[in-house]
Amino acid sequence: MKELNEQDLQLILQHMEQNLPHEQESYFQQKYESDPEFKKEADEYRNAFDAIRLAGKARVKNLLQQEATKYIAPPAEAIKKVYFLPVWVGRAAAAAVLIGLSFFAYQSMRSVDSKALFAQSFKPMKNYLAEASRSPDDTVTIDRAFQNRHTRAAVKTAIQAVNAYIGENYAQSVALLSQISEKDDTLALYQASAYLKLDQPKLAAALLLPLQSSQSELVRSSAAWYQTLVFLQENDIPAVRTSLRNILSQPQKSSYFDDAQTLSGQLQRE
Amino acid sequence: MQEFLNGGDDALKKAYHQYRHNFTAWAKKHFPAVDAHVVEDVYHDALEIFYRNVLSGKLTALAAPVQNYLIGIGKNKLLQFVEKNKRVQTTDTFIDAPDQGVQNFLDAIVDREIDDDKKLKLRNAFGKLSEICQKLLIQRYYESRSVDEIALAMKYDNTNTASAAISRCLKNLKNLAN
Numbered sequence: 093m094k095e096l097n098e099q100d101l102q103l104i105l106q107h108m109e110q111n112l113p114h115e116q117e118s119y120f121q122q123k124y125e126s127d128p129e130f131k132k133e134a135d136e137y138r139n140a141f142d143a144i145r146l147a148g149k150a151r152v153k154n155l156l157q158q159e160a161t162k163y164i165a166p167p168a169e170a171i172k173k174v175y176f177l178p179v180w181v182g183r184a185a186a187a188a189v190l191i192g193l194s195f196f197a198y199q200s201m202r203s204v205d206s207k208a209l210f211a212q213s214f215k216p217m218k219n220y221l222a223e224a225s226r227s228p229d230d231t232v233t234i235d236r237a238f239q240n241r242h243t244r245a246a247v248k249t250a251i252q253a254v255n256a257y258i259g260e261n262y263a264q265s266v267a268l269l270s271q272i273s274e275k276d277d278t279l280a281l282y283q284a285s286a287y288l289k290l291d292q293p294k295l296a297a298a299l300l301l302p303l304q305s306s307q308s309e310l311v312r313s314s315a316a317w318y319q320t321l322v323f324l325q326e327n328d329i330p331a332v333r334t335s336l337r338n339i340l341s342q343p344q345k346s347s348y349f350d351d352a353q354t355l356s357g358q359l360q361r362e
Numbered sequence: 363m364q365e366f367l368n369g370g371d372d373a374l375k376k377a378y379h380q381y382r383h384n385f386t387a388w389a390k391k392h393f394p395a396v397d398a399h400v401v402e403d404v405y406h407d408a409l410e411i412f413y414r415n416v417l418s419g420k421l422t423a424l425a426a427p428v429q430n431y432l433i434g435i436g437k438n439k440l441l442q443f444v445e446k447n448k449r450v451q452t453t454d455t456f457i458d459a460p461d462q463g464v465q466n467f468l469d470a471i472v473d474r475e476i477d478d479d480k481k482l483k484l485r486n487a488f489g490k491l492s493e494i495c496q497k498l499l500i501q502r503y504y505e506s507r508s509v510d511e512i513a514l515a516m517k518y519d520n521t522n523t524a525s526a527a528i529s530r531c532l533k534n535l536k537n538l539a540n
Binding site: 109110136139140141142143146147148149151153157159160163205207208212256264268 | 371375378379382397399402403406407409410413418420480481485486487488489490492496499500503504505506532535536539540
């Protein structure tokens, strides 16, 4: 395909920025309808501008969500789990600090853009609500989706929490999920992955730990993957590599095998 | 508005706290059946749209207090939500029509809907750009900063170098997104 001339490129860019004077806008429309090459280029630039708009909007909404957390009570249940960790965890943490320090020189010599890698690797949980058949009363839907393990009130809260999560409103989702005292594994995964998006890897790790010994293979593999992302968010690259090796060497192929392989490849290139 | 233009994130955070109470109180009165988290999300949307329009220069003078603009955008969003979720009812209380200036602004808002699959694809494409490219493109085309401002903020030697970098990044994104 031939390159756009500078004049046409400027015409497209100004149209995308909604800066074209009226008569130029008519010219744009006429050219768009009559010149297929121009139309293709304009459509491709529209996608690029949409991507920028989505990214800008997400940045602003994340910032506002952080502010919104100031109006929400902290998730007591999750904090309690971290606060009352056994003594050996403290000792292990101290040992980890020492080991971490020895890795420090290595890390500084060979820095990895873990933030960018996290952004590329993180995929939100899918919408389990959407998979269940709809009913006039949504509570039935979620009851089926979450295997009848919750009370009716908890189910309603869970619906709101999952909808908030799917709408990328992670702070609200966490606040709602924290109100459910006996969560099943799926809801715990939603909450842990929401913590990751809120840049709170320690709270995510506290929820993921018990899930890694779940009887469900899907829960175990999801927990292992999100734990890898916890390490990535904490910029603990040796732990990320170990975790990836574990995922990739499982006898039963993990649902996150492809994601793990991609991340492993990216780490090798860094 | 000038604070938005000068202050960036800090101005946005300040505005968030300044107008939140009135917005949520208004929504509670007129849309009592809509959950608080939905109202909060709509408030974020309203503030984001207002912010983007100020930065892009599409809103240069206020015809009414900022709060009226946020409520105007919020009302449309909440009505859309109610329409989608028929079970949620609004109150019978009459909702005042916005001032003409605010209505003109609302009529001019262009916010094309993009389906979820495409959103994912576009987000992934943007995520593949380098951090510098992401910053350049957001500043230039989302925050509508001039190339001069960007060159200064990002410490480029001159405007031409910054402009070339922005063009390169946009072309990369175009290739990644298609």
